[in-house]
Amino acid sequence: MKRSIQKRSTKVMSALSIFALAFVGHAALAQSAVTIKINGYGGTDPAVVGDLINRFVKPAVAKDNINVVYEPLQGDYNKTLTTLLAAGNAGDVLYLPAETIDGFVATGKFLPLTGVVSSTPFIKSLNTSFTRGGKLYAIAKDFNTLSVVYNKDIFDQAGVAYPNGNDTWTTFSKKLSDVKTKLGSDYYGLCLGGFDRFGAFAYGAGWKQFGTDGKTNLADPRFVSAFNYYTGLMKNKVGVQPSELSQDWGGGCFKTGKVAVAIEGGWIVNFLKDNAPNLKYGTALLPKNDATAKRGNFLYTVGWAINAGTKNQAAAVKVLNALTSVQAQEYVLSQGLAIPSRSSLSNNAYFKRTDAGAQNSKVVFDGSTDGNVLGFTFGPQGTDWAKPINEALAAVLSGQKTSAEALKKAQTDIATFQKR
Secondary structure, three states: OHHHHHHHHHHHHHHHHHHHHHHHHHHHHHHHOEEEEEEOEOOOHHHHHHHHHHHHHHHHHHOOOEEEEEOOEOOOHHHHHHHHHHHOOOOOEEEEEHHHHHHHHHOOOEOOOOOOOOOOOEOHHHHHHOEEOOEEOOEEEEEEOOEEEEEHHHHHHHOOOOOOOOOEHHHHHHHHHHHHHHHOOOOEEEEOOOHHHHHHHHHHOOOOOOOOOOOOOOOOHHHHHHHHHHHHOOHHHOEEOHHHHOOOOHHHHHHOOOEEEEEEOOHHHHHHHHHOOOOOEEEEOOOEOOOOOOOEEEEEEEEEEEEOOOOOHHHHHHHHHHHOOHHHHHHHHHOOOOEOOEHHHHHOHHHHOOOHHHHHHHHHHHOOOOOEEEEOOOOOOOHHHHHHHHHHHHHHHOOOOOHHHHHHHHHHHHHHHHOO
């Protein structure tokens, strides 16, 4: 009887031990769980990125006991993020805009990803946009380039051939001029903008935004030739400023049905779907410079980066990899939301579709590797860098100054700015 009681006691103790071990194991797992906070843009981004995180990121990292929290920053992202980084309250994984990368890298608050995350699957020019001092600081989440979006009905009505990837600056401007001549004063060739559109032509001419000394030379003959070509499109009202059509950007001009061409990125597709659903359009690569035989272009991109101060670097890396996975990028592309940064997706079935939106995406994707393609950035001193160029463009387009006068002032202003 005593031995039987001892056996039952031993069994009970064993069961309790197993229960205790299981409890301790669960507790250990709970204690080992980490939370990764993601910071991104406010506005319309939260709905898209939040959906992406729920569909692809959370399931991918759940097995590693990683929780993901998304906290978009409303208002001025650069300003808010700068404040959070300084206070040590920024997320573990962050948007890093290409246009302001220099200022952020200088803070030392971003983790170099070289050797931490593989950049090989991504478009080389995008990696270059996020590389400083030989170190990679972000993986592009997606991107845009500029393209020529043209109104098919206008060109058909004028009897002028559509823009195409073989156009040079000369043939492109002649097509616009011919449209204007054929259709008269109610129509225009192109709405003209600031450096964020004109700069692609300067790159096509071979101009470098910053010299080896870090300074900007607006007297460079290559810049001058592009400036004169672009502002010269105003001759005979072939080019027009958006304000003259009560608009504030090229897409707004284009939707009126009175402008033959818009030089815009993939963002124009959904805009036209909502604001001009019956407008028939096509898309072509930007024209090539006659002398260099190259086209220029901008890479408008934001990358996923990691806070150098994160206490959970390994988990943050897993989250970043999930955010830029093939599955995540395929989904974004298929929904027409953005252009993927992975080179392998150039053969995705979406690009083989014949609808105007998909064809626009294909041209925008191809634009990332064709010609002198550089990241849209303002350099280490911030967004005011472009102000002298934009003022020069506005002065010439409005007829207030000659090209020579405007560029002379712009060079003086930008040199003064870069001495600060």
